[in-house]
Amino acid sequence: MDRLLSLIGSPILNMAMGSGKLFLLFIDSVIWLFRPPFRWKQLFKQIEFIGANSISVIILTGTFTGMVFAFQSYIGFHKFGAEYMVGTVVGLGMARELGPVLSAIMVAARAGSAITAEIGSMKVTEQIDALHSLAVDPVQYLVSPRILAGVIVMPLLNSIAVFCGVVGGYFVGVEILGINKTLYLQYMYQYVDLTDLYNGMVKSLVFGVILTLVGCYKGLNVGGGAEGVGKATTESVVLSCVLILVFDYILTAFMF
Amino acid sequence: MISDENVIIELKDVYKKFGKHEVHKGINIKIPQGGITVILGPSGTGKSVLLKEMMGLILPDSGEVTVDGVDITKASKVELVNVRKKFGMLFQNAALFDSMTVYENVAFPLREHTKLKESQIKELVLEKLKLVGLTNVENKMPSELSGGMRKRVGLARAIVLEPMIILYDEPTTGLDPIMKDVVDDLIYSTQKKLNITSVVISHDIDSAFKIADYMAMIYDGKTILNTTKEEFKNSDNPYVVQFINGSKDGPIKMF
Numbered sequence: 001m002d003r004l005l006s007l008i009g010s011p012i013l014n015m016a017m018g019s020g021k022l023f024l025l026f027i028d029s030v031i032w033l034f035r036p037p038f039r040w041k042q043l044f045k046q047i048e049f050i051g052a053n054s055i056s057v058i059i060l061t062g063t064f065t066g067m068v069f070a071f072q073s074y075i076g077f078h079k080f081g082a083e084y085m086v087g088t089v090v091g092l093g094m095a096r097e098l099g100p101v102l103s104a105i106m107v108a109a110r111a112g113s114a115i116t117a118e119i120g121s122m123k124v125t126e127q128i129d130a131l132h133s134l135a136v137d138p139v140q141y142l143v144s145p146r147i148l149a150g151v152i153v154m155p156l157l158n159s160i161a162v163f164c165g166v167v168g169g170y171f172v173g174v175e176i177l178g179i180n181k182t183l184y185l186q187y188m189y190q191y192v193d194l195t196d197l198y199n200g201m202v203k204s205l206v207f208g209v210i211l212t213l214v215g216c217y218k219g220l221n222v223g224g225g226a227e228g229v230g231k232a233t234t235e236s237v238v239l240s241c242v243l244i245l246v247f248d249y250i251l252t253a254f255m256f
Numbered sequence: 257m258i259s260d261e262n263v264i265i266e267l268k269d270v271y272k273k274f275g276k277h278e279v280h281k282g283i284n285i286k287i288p289q290g291g292i293t294v295i296l297g298p299s300g301t302g303k304s305v306l307l308k309e310m311m312g313l314i315l316p317d318s319g320e321v322t323v324d325g326v327d328i329t330k331a332s333k334v335e336l337v338n339v340r341k342k343f344g345m346l347f348q349n350a351a352l353f354d355s356m357t358v359y360e361n362v363a364f365p366l367r368e369h370t371k372l373k374e375s376q377i378k379e380l381v382l383e384k385l386k387l388v389g390l391t392n393v394e395n396k397m398p399s400e401l402s403g404g405m406r407k408r409v410g411l412a413r414a415i416v417l418e419p420m421i422i423l424y425d426e427p428t429t430g431l432d433p434i435m436k437d438v439v440d441d442l443i444y445s446t447q448k449k450l451n452i453t454s455v456v457i458s459h460d461i462d463s464a465f466k467i468a469d470y471m472a473m474i475y476d477g478k479t480i481l482n483t484t485k486e487e488f489k490n491s492d493n494p495y496v497v498q499f500i501n502g503s504k505d506g507p508i509k510m511f
Contacts, residue, residue, distance in 0.1 A: 037368075126351035132313050133345040134365045134413075135337045 022217050025139065026209070029147050029216075032140035042145035050111040050146070050212070051153030058157045059164050061106050065098050066090055066165030070172035074179075083179045087188035090169030095196040099162035101248050104154060104207035108240035112215040115146055116236035119219025120229040128220065143216040147209060154208030155201045162200065203251050207244050214240045264289040264421065264453050265310055270319035272305060279305050280316065281477035287421075291469035292447050292454040296461065296499065298508060301474055303457040304348070307423045310455070311343050312336045324420070341369065344414030345423045350406040352398035358385075358409050359394035365417045384412040387449070388442060404435040408442065415446060422446070424456040428463050436460075440467050461500055465489070473499060475508055 073089045119142055122128050131138045166188075173179045218236035222228045265287035272280040279302035287293045287310075297303050308314040309321055312328040321328050323339050331339060352361050362381045366372055372380070385391065388408040398406060407427060414422055424443060428436040440463045447454045458464055464471065465485065472482040473496055480495045481488060488496065498506030 122353075125349060125354075126347045127353055129308070129313055130345070130347060130351035130353070133311055133340060133343060133347075134368065135340040136368050137337075 021221075022213065025143065025217050025220070026147075026213055028139050029143040029213075032137065032144045033148060035140070039141065039145045042141065043149055046146050046149035047153055049114070050107065050149050051157060054107050054110055054153075054157055055160065057106050057110060058103050058161050061102050062094070062099065062161035062164030063168040065102055065161075066094055066168030067172045069093055069098070069165070070169040070177070074173065074177050083173075083177070084183035084187050086173045086177075086179060087169065087184040088191040090173070091166055091188045091192035092196055094162045094165035094169070095192060095200045097200070097248075097252075099165060100154075100158050100200045100203040100207060101244065103157045103161040104204065104211060104244045105241055107154065107157065108211040108215075108244065109237055112211040112240045113233045113237050115212060115215030116219040116222075116233045117229055119216055120222035120232050121226075123220060123222045124225055124229060138220070143213075143220075146212045146216055150208035150212035151205055152208075154204040154211075158200055158204040159197075162197065199255050202255065203248060206247055206251060210243045210247060211240045214243060262289045263287065264324055265455070266320070266322045267306070267309070268320040268322070270309065270316045270321065272302070272309070272314070272316045278477055280309075280319075282479075283319070283474060283477070284479045285472050285474075285482050287453060287455055288470055289453050290451055292443065292456060292467050293470040293472065294456045294458055294464040294468040295472045295474065296458060296464055297474040298499070299459055302477060303459075303474065304425050306474070307345070307425055307455065307457055310423065311340055311345065341417065342420045343423060344417065344419040344421070346407065346410045346414050346425065346427055348425045348429065349403075350398070350410030352406055352409055352413070354398050356398075357394065358390075358396050358398065358401070361398065361409060362413045362416055365413065369417060380416060381412075384416045385409070387415070387446070388412045389438075404431055404438065407431075407439060411442060411446065415450065418450065419452065421453045421455065424454065424458075426457055426459070428458065428460050436463060443467055461502070475499075 069090050070086050073086050074083060077083050077085050077089075119128075122142075128138050131141060170184065174181050174184055215236050218232045218239070222232045263286045265285075267283050267285045270280050270283040272278075283306065285295070285306075295303060295306065305314055309316055310323065312321070312331070315329060319329070324342060326335060326339055328336060328339055352358075353364065356364065359381055362384060363377050366377045366380060370377075382394070385394065388411050390405065390408055390412070393401065393405065393409070398409070401409065411422075427439050427443060431439060443454060443456060444467045446452075456464070456467065468485045468488075470483070471485050471488040473480040473488075475495055481491055481493055483491075489500075491497070494507050498508050
């Protein structure tokens, strides 16, 4: 009986502990953001790494998602002759949901994993201890700039994804499927608001925190050599993606 | 015996557990100021943990760690940072930042903790690199260096802020006999030139006798002996005798 209880209990305890530590790391890194010295160089480097280097991936993801979305929604609307609504659905879907979520998942896979691998290998080669020994706080030096970079960069990447998605959807809808151009645009303008876009931006901000925070957390808690780094990298991507989807639901429910 | 005057680091009844594994079961060590203390012990007896406890990188479960009059187990975060500035540490594998060049590695502590101009930084960095016998490596990445060179860069980084205490974590492990001698000599001459306190963790008895002023031995989480080199050499403590002779028979059990 004891064993059964601990079998159920210990993963739950671990999870609670993990999320607590994650949150503490977040608080810590936010506090460090307001204490000098400010790490401008680190910040710009991370903005380049997380943001600028992700642009091509985001353009591809956004465009193809918009194109597929146009095809799929056309099937539905075609049944009752409302093909011109495809633009509205693509616009709404990209702005509110697919833009932020897909861009965040792509960046988590690309940059979040790299953050974990980088910090993790610093951990196993004692470089984190070396930072401590040189009286430099690793949270301030490594974590804060990455989280701030994530927050700055994700809404920008999101807007690229949304734009590309809408363009892709237009291309498929109007050029390939032959929907009336004027109606397509008119309905899209009419039903897609700036608030829909803001909605997605707020999500992007939160996702930017999640993927960088999880990346750093998993990296700082690597144990056991090169194998540990590999394991932590996988865990980091999985956890980031799960948290992104969970928070997507929570944020959607709040802003509904 | 080590007299109580001049003691700069003192560990008193230090206990530390990782999970169920007891690493330290009552460590008592005194490190006198100015001089080289070598702490010996078989592999895997928590020697590196000991160094990290001295710096406050790891906190003991119980016991006191006093550095220059401050008990770091009770120190605040700010005090701890100030205590750490008194230390330089050479890690086992040098722990150079591999995203930075050699120059940037050595300049890092200066850029973090001083307001020196870039020209002054350059002067200091080159001076320290020269002190450890390296020239024309400033622009190389750590991955391009050999193990011995990495250790020397690590040492240059550790001494660039001119700390009061330098900690060496197994400085000669994994080096060839000649490079071993070079590093030993480096530890010795650094201590004499800068007149600082050095603490060396090692299981290499030959180099220990070569450089030490004071010695300590730990085994099974406890201090076996902590005294001067002469007394250590002549000790009849069975643990010490077995370790010095490098014999598998005796009170120290590896299995």
